[in-house]
Amino acid sequence: MINQVTLVGRLTRDPDLREIGNGKHVLSVTVAVNRPFKNQLGEQEADFVRCTIWNRTAETTSQYCTKGSLVGVTGRIQTRSFEKEGKRQYMTEVVAESVRFLEPKRSPESSSSFSAVAETLHVETIQ
Numbered sequence: 856m857i858n859q860v861t862l863v864g865r866l867t868r869d870p871d872l873r874e875i876g877n878g879k880h881v882l883s884v885t886v887a888v889n890r891p892f893k894n895q896l897g898e899q900e901a902d903f904v905r906c907t908i909w910n911r912t913a914e915t916t917s918q919y920c921t922k923g924s925l926v927g928v929t930g931r932i933q934t935r936s937f938e939k940e941g942k943r944q945y946m947t948e949v950v951a952e953s954v955r956f957l958e959p960k961r962s963p964e965s966s967s968s969f970s971a972v973a974e975t976l977h978v979e980t981i982q
Contacts, residue, residue, distance in 0.1 A: 858931045860949050862904055863957065864888035866924050872917035882913035883948075886928060905948040906930065916954050927955040 864886040872882050887901045894900050906928050908916055920926060930951040937944055 860928075860930055860932055862886050862888050862906070862928045862949065864901070864904070864926070866920055866922055866926065867903060869922045870917040870920055872913055880910055880913045882908040882917055884908065884916070886926065905946070906951050907933075907948050908951040908954060912951065912954055916956075919956055925957040927957055929953045 867885040867887050870882050870884055872880055874880050884906050886904050886906055888904055890900045890902065908928075916926075928949060928951050930949045930953070932947060933950045934945060934947045936946070
């Protein structure tokens with residue numbers, strides 16, 4: 856069976872890195888991905904895809920990306936459920952296996968260090 860996703864889009868907000876204990880980090884971001892067509896009014900529409908990034912890749916993404924950064928994400932679709940206010944909630948997200956930065960960070964002081972981290976980053980799987 857195959858469960859593989861590749862997205863190219865822009866972050867909808869600045870990344871907010873969280874530590875969940877034992878030195879593990881998680882980053883939840885939303886990537887806006889343009890649809891390959893325009894609607895009846897001639898406007899470009901987008902899908903907003905929630906992505907979860909773990910550990911070192913989460914740290915690096917948080918450090919080098921901001922709202923509007925163009926990124927490529929590869930990973931797998933995961934669906935989970937949880938209770939919220941007495942109701943069962945379902946969430947579908949992409950669990951990132953790698954993140955590629957597709958443009959340099961916009962601040963001038965980091966442009967020289969960008970090339971050092973522009974390689975594809977791989978996520979450590981938590982089991």
